Amino acid sequence: MDPYVPERILVQEESWQDDITSGILERLPGIEIRTVKSSDIRCTEQSVGIEAPLQDRNTLILMRYPGNFLKRCQGSGADICCNYYIVSCVWNCHLECTYCVLQSYLSGGALVACTNFDDLLKEVERTLKRSPQKIFRIGTGELSDSLALDPITGFSRRLVPFFAGLPNGYLELKTKSDCIANLEGLDHRGHTVVSWSVNSKRVCFSEEYKSPPLKERLEAALQCQKWGYKVGFHFDPIIHYADWESEYRETVRDIFRSVDPAGVAWISLGALRFPPHLIDVVKKRFPDSKIPYGEFVPGHHGKLRYFRPIREEIYGKMVSWIRKEDLQVPVYLCMESFTVWERCFGRQFCDASVLCEQLDKAVLGRQ
Amino acid sequence: MICQEISIKEIDFENETFRISEEVISAPLNESIRRIGQLNPVVLLKSDQSYRIVCGFRRLNALRQLNTPTVFARILESGSSGSLDFFDLALWDNLSHRQLDPLEKARVLYKLKNDFGVSDRMLIRIYLARMDLKPHKQVLRAHMVLHESHPDFRGHFKEGRLTQASMEYLSTVSSTSREIIASSLAKIHLSSSLQRKIFRLLDDLAAIAGAEPGKALEDPQVREVLNNPRLSPAQRGEKMYAILYRLRFPRVAQAEKLFMERKQSLGLPGSVRITPDPYFETPDLYVEFNAHDAERFRKLAAELFEASRKPELDRLFQID
Numbered sequence: 068m069d070p071y072v073p074e075r076i077l078v079q080e081e082s083w084q085d086d087i088t089s090g091i092l093e094r095l096p097g098i099e100i101r102t103v104k105s106s107d108i109r110c111t112e113q114s115v116g117i118e119a120p121l122q123d124r125n126t127l128i129l130m131r132y133p134g135n136f137l138k139r140c141q142g143s144g145a146d147i148c149c150n151y152y153i154v155s156c157v158w159n160c161h162l163e164c165t166y167c168v169l170q171s172y173l174s175g176g177a178l179v180a181c182t183n184f185d186d187l188l189k190e191v192e193r194t195l196k197r198s199p200q201k202i203f204r205i206g207t208g209e210l211s212d213s214l215a216l217d218p219i220t221g222f223s224r225r226l227v228p229f230f231a232g233l234p235n236g237y238l239e240l241k242t243k244s245d246c247i248a249n250l251e252g253l254d255h256r257g258h259t260v261v262s263w264s265v266n267s268k269r270v271c272f273s274e275e276y277k278s279p280p281l282k283e284r285l286e287a288a289l290q291c292q293k294w295g296y297k298v299g300f301h302f303d304p305i306i307h308y309a310d311w312e313s314e315y316r317e318t319v320r321d322i323f324r325s326v327d328p329a330g331v332a333w334i335s336l337g338a339l340r341f342p343p344h345l346i347d348v349v350k351k352r353f354p355d356s357k358i359p360y361g362e363f364v365p366g367h368h369g370k371l372r373y374f375r376p377i378r379e380e381i382y383g384k385m386v387s388w389i390r391k392e393d394l395q396v397p398v399y400l401c402m403e404s405f406t407v408w409e410r411c412f413g414r415q416f417c418d419a420s421v422l423c424e425q426l427d428k429a430v431l432g433r434q
Numbered sequence: 435m436i437c438q439e440i441s442i443k444e445i446d447f448e449n450e451t452f453r454i455s456e457e458v459i460s461a462p463l464n465e466s467i468r469r470i471g472q473l474n475p476v477v478l479l480k481s482d483q484s485y486r487i488v489c490g491f492r493r494l495n496a497l498r499q500l501n502t503p504t505v506f507a508r509i510l511e512s513g514s515s516g517s518l519d520f521f522d523l524a525l526w527d528n529l530s531h532r533q534l535d536p537l538e539k540a541r542v543l544y545k546l547k548n549d550f551g552v553s554d555r556m557l558i559r560i561y562l563a564r565m566d567l568k569p570h571k572q573v574l575r576a577h578m579v580l581h582e583s584h585p586d587f588r589g590h591f592k593e594g595r596l597t598q599a600s601m602e603y604l605s606t607v608s609s610t611s612r613e614i615i616a617s618s619l620a621k622i623h624l625s626s627s628l629q630r631k632i633f634r635l636l637d638d639l640a641a642i643a644g645a646e647p648g649k650a651l652e653d654p655q656v657r658e659v660l661n662n663p664r665l666s667p668a669q670r671g672e673k674m675y676a677i678l679y680r681l682r683f684p685r686v687a688q689a690e691k692l693f694m695e696r697k698q699s700l701g702l703p704g705s706v707r708i709t710p711d712p713y714f715e716t717p718d719l720y721v722e723f724n725a726h727d728a729e730r731f732r733k734l735a736a737e738l739f740e741a742s743r744k745p746e747l748d749r750l751f752q753i754d
Contacts, residue, residue: 339455362683364713374686375715376754406716 068280070243071161071216073178074125075099079108082129085182087220093128095220103128124161126132126177127219132156136187137194140209146405150423151204154191156181156222157211162243165274165353166304168341178211180220188229195236205230208241214261215244223249231256236428241301243278245287251294260332261291261432262299265322267314270306274358281318285325292330293419297430303337303401305381307361307373311428316388323392331393332429336385337401340372364375367404375407437475439667442497442578446484451517451549452524456537456592460486464496471584472497477527478507479520484639485509489527518550529564537592539565540581544572579605586616595619600629611648618651618674621660623667642682650678687751689714696750700741706734710753717751 076095082088092100132155136402140151158179160169181187188318188357195203207213207226217223223240230238238259250261256334263284266274271281279287288298296329300322305315313346339361346359361423363371372378382400399422400408408417476490487494488510497505510520527541528534534542546552546561554574562569569575577601580591587604590596596604596619604612604676615636621742624632636647650656657663659673680687697708706723721738725731741747 181567263638360638364686364715367715373715374683374689376689377685379754404715409570 068215068283069277070176070218070248071127073098073127075101075127075237077101077126077128077177078110079103079105079130079182080127081105082133082182085131085147085184087180087182087184088129090221091127091180091219093139094221095127100331110242115221123176124159124163124178128177128179128352129182131183132181132186136190138206140206142402144386147400147408147417147419147422149204149399149401149426150419151206151257153209154187155210156184156187156207157216157220160211162212162215162277163273164243164278165276165349165356166306166339166341166345166358168345170345170348170352178216180216180222184222184225188225191229191236194231195233199235201235202431203233203236204239204426204430205236206239206241208239208262208264210378211240212244213240214242214246217246217249221249224253227253227255227259228294230258233258239299241299243275243284245283247287247291250291250296253294257295257297257430260297260299261288262332263288263303264301264303265318266302267311267318269308269310269314270345274306274356280319284346285321289326292326297330297332298326299332299334301335301337301401302385303322303335303383305336306339306358307377307381308357312384315385319385319388319392328393328396331396333397333399333426334389335399335401336382338373338378338381340366340370340402343371346371366404375404378419379404379407379410382407386411397429399426437506437508440478440485440507440509442505442677444484445478445494445505446481446486447498448492449486449593451486451545452479452488452521453537454534454542455491456522456535456541458491458495460492460496461581461693463492464499467493467496467502468500472502472506472575472700475506477510477523479510479512481512483508489524492558494537496510507515518546518552521545521550525564535592536577536580536598537588539567540577544581547578555666576602584612584616587612590619595623597626597629600626602634603633607647611646614646614648614651618660622674623665625676626725628671632671632675632678635675635682638682639678651680653677653681686713693753696746696753699746700744700750702737702741703734706738708750714753717753718745 073095076092076098078088078092078100083102122428136156137152137154138149141154142148142151159177160167161178171228191205208223214223216377226238226240227250230236233334236258240261241264242261244253247261250259253259265271265281268281271278271284278284288300291298302315302318305311322334339358343365346363349356349359362374362377364374366372373381382403386398389396405417464478474492474493476493476672477488478485478490479488485507490507494505542565543557544563546557547554552561554571558574562573567573576598580588580598583591583601583605587596587601591598591601604615607615633647636650639645639650640647652662655677656674659670659677662670665673686726693710693714700708702708706721709720709722711718711720723734723738727733
């Protein structure tokens with residue numbers, strides 16, 4: 068995977084005081100740096116960045132994030148939710164997957180890294196201490212790839228040991244990258260799951276064209292297992308196309324041939340869904356992509372998604388292929404309806420508390 | 435101002451440099467001139483051998499049709515101003531007594547840009563506003579597209595059968611597709627929302643098949659509908675949309691068809707409405723009826739009860 072190297076770095080004036088800033092700048096020598104005023108920074112719930120014309124992926128912004136870092140995953144509105152939390156320290160992504168919702172979700176193209184990392188850690192610690200009996204599964208890969216920028220930010224070297232010290236906190240680093248070098252030698256104490264977004268080889272090649280191929284993602288997963296990390300896999304988004312069955316079947320086989328099944332914390336399945344206006348964005352940005360031409364219908368949450376029988380067919384087959392390889396690994400659906408859960412797993416598993424318990428056990432069980 | 439009588443034979447009708455009117459034949463104007471003659475002078479530009487028309491294309495055509503030997507004209511000398519000044523004069527003359535239609539506005543902008551070399555910036559700043567258009571580059575672009583579009587599409591547009599957005603879409607397709615779409619459009623009538631939906635379906639089907647957008651219109655089902663003389667143009671449009679929708683969303687369309695068939699097999703009266711969850715996202719059904727008295731209520735409830743005992747009801751919950 069080509070490393071991310073920005074053409075310019077914009078540093079918010081207050082961020083010069085933060086260690087994170089100097090660390091990042093040391094790792095990116097010879098790049099144009101400009102200081103920007105706080106008033107030039109735009110920061111809302113939906114968008115973090117700076118006004119045009121510097122809003123593109125060649126710009127890296129280092130800034131103090133003034134909002135709450137820790138939020139409930141947007142899946143909390145789904146019929147059956149895994150009760151996941153997200154913590155954001157990087158916004159946007161340079162991998163530019165054709166289907167990526169960040170194209171429309173974050174209005175600007177610049178990558179943003181927060182420099183007030185201590186605030187993030189304090190907020191997480193405070194929240195977890197308030198509910199000591201509750202297990203918090205927290206991921207960083209919602210508004211960016213968890214590790215793609217890690218060679219520059221080094222955030223994983225702070226997060227992993229920090230979570231190791233939290234009795235009820237478990238970190239998930241969700242990535243498509245092979246940027247795992249920083250994870251070596253960290254004292255994670257089983258509190259970090261490194262997971263990969265995986266897909267059929269064809270989709271990896273055509274729609275995730277800046278990400279490493281499947282083989283390299285699985286090699287990185289195996290390496291993490293060797294360092295003692297639990298790993299996870301997310302088939303998300305699953306794309307429905309003519310040869311999807313044989314090609315996704317192959318990916319399932321490749322996973323279980325590449326890593327130790329006992330060290331797999333979970334596998335999630337999520338068929339492609341996206342806000343309606345993203346179709347036009349994808350058509351414009353990636354005219355060769357076939358993604359916009361699936362049989363999509365409007366869903367309950369305003370997003371387009373595959374027609375339910377198509378999703379049920381996808382999930383049913385995926386679950387059967389996974390179960391042929393391993394009977395134990397927790398498999399769950401992301402952002403799916405009660406109806407689909409029931410038809411895929413049976414009524415007894417259609418319970419959010421059962422799902423949460425299963426996933427909590429997955430992180431607790433193998434410490 | 436010098437006005438004089440000019441022999442109509444000296445006028446160069448072929449030269450349309452300053453023409454703005456989309457139609458140069460006007461029946462009411464012909465009738466008016468036939469009854470009371472020419473009231474106002476036309477404006478002509480003197481050239482070497484003849485006179486070019488600056489203002490009055492429709493009047494002059496009417497006079498020619500009426501075999502009038504001479505016309506009353508104001509004569510301009512070519513050395514007095516540049517060509518753009520004469521075109522401006524023609525434009526102001528038209529704007530002074532009527533609203534230009536969109537095709538005429540498009541013609542004006544196209545000529546200003548291509549025949550008189552006016553820059554986009556000037557067109558946007560000065561001419562768009564002059565013709566009551568928003569001074570924006572998109573508006574200019576849209577009018578350029580309009581002027582350059584297929585003659586059939588221009589005709590449909592003028593008749594209000596194609597929207598500006600549709601004209602823009604049609605300007606992006608290949609000439610082969612344009613021909614196919616033009617011949618299809620001649621047989622149907624589409625609302626503006628249906629135009630948008632159909633062109634989107636054509637685009638999607640083309641991308642799926644790796645073909646031209648017009649290809650889907652060669653589908654035998656579509657051809658059959660288009661050539662069905664018993665259907666009105668609006669009915670053909672609706673049916674064509676339904677076929678294209680089925681081609682684009684085969685599983686959804688199949689589920690909708692199954693649902694209708696199974697619903698009908700319950701044998702319920704039309705006043706009992708059974709609708710599925712939108713796009714069958716859940717198996718839920720919504721049952722609704724209205725009754726104006728207790729007797730009617732009992733009758734419908736009994737029919738529902740009867741339907742509930744039929745095995746077909748189970749199949750209504752199994753659409754996938």
